[in-house]
Amino acid sequence: MPLSLPSLDQLPIRHLGPDDLLACADLSENRGWAREEHKWGLLLAAGVGYGIDDPSGEGLLAGCVVTSYGPGLAAIGMVLVAERYARQGVGRRLMRHVLAEAGDTPLSLYATRNGQPLYEELGFTEVGRSEMLLGRFTGSEPAPERAVRPATAEDLQHVLRLDHEIFGLDRTHLITRLPAFADQLRIAEQDGEITGFAALWPNMDTHVVGPLIARDPATAQALIASLAATTDRPLRTDIDTGHTGLVTWLKANGLEQLTTTAIMIRSRPDLPGDWNRRFAPLTVAAG
Structure with missing residues (x-):
């Protein structure tokens, strides 16, 4: 029998760290998601995890990760509740705890259709949508010619400034x-200036393109095509649906829509930065 609601309310919420990686992957698998241990490792190292231990000793009954970008924004991702505790208010309790911990810091997240009503109830507003695409990149629709090459250590400070x-x-x-997380990190440049960069990182049996930062859609296409040429795995990426030309090009090259998510934010009117040159996140879990 599942625990009663009062008992669930009394269970402590604790911080998660790299030592909790396998428990987080188990929780993902429990909800029918891929284990994504490589991604969990990054999130738990770069962010702060929050979790509730299952009193039965069967790992985590709920968890999420918050990636902070200072007082201007933090991103919430990987909000998961074990199937046996679903629909008992655990996710709402975990989110309220995260909101209290964040204080005045604005928060963002990518919401599934099922999760969006809860986030709206907690004060999040939809500011855009993202389309998850997956498939074997065919290259049948060529990318515009741009100078793209592997990034070097000397490029890092320039990449950080552009980002x-x-x-x-x-x-x-x-x-x-x-450089350590991704299998490929490539930059586009023109006249000695870096005009974009993108990474290709392994996720189960796919390679994910992200982040994808570029001067314009043509540069974004060139970066994707360059990365695709280095792998025989299917590509996956999450593109803001406002970039319709890039989405159409990717679909012409063999990728198909898996799902769409709502980009939501709380305590500020919109995301910071330049939407026109921000094409894909590193992962939606980190904003």
């Missing part, structure tokens, strides 16, 4: 992890 300008906040703690 800060376009993302709108400092995410050095994530970007500096890309």
Whole structure:
């Protein structure tokens, strides 16, 4: 029998760290998600996890991760409740705890259709939508010609400056992890200036393109095509639906829509930075 609601309300919420990686992956698997241990490792190292232990000793009954970008924004991701405790108010309790911990810091998240009503109840507003795409990149619709090459250590400070300008906040703690986290990190440049960058990182049997930062859609296409040429795995990426041309190009090259999510924010009117040059997040779990 599941625990009664009063008992659930009394269970402590604790911080999660890298030692909780397998428990988080088990929780993902319990809800029918992929285990995504590689991604969990990054999130737990770069962010702060929150979890509730199952009193039966069977791992976590709920968890999430918050990735902070300073006082201007923090992103909530991987909000999960074990199936046996679903629809008992656990997710709402966990979210209220995270909101209290965040204080005045604005929060963002990507919401599924099922999760969106709860987030609206908690004060989040939809400010956009994202389309998850997956498939084997065919290259049948060529990308525009742009100079794209592997990033070097000397490029990192330039990449950080460009990312800060376009993302709108400092995410050095994530970007500096890309060389170790990703299988490929590539930059686009013109006349000696970096005009975009993108990473390709392994996630189960796919490769994910993200983050994807570029001067314009043509540069974004060139970065994706360059990354796709390095792998024989299916590609996955999350593109803001406002970038209709890029979405259409990806679908012409073999990727298909898996799902869409609502981009939501609380305590500020919109996301910071330049939406026109921000094409895909590193992962929706980190905003």
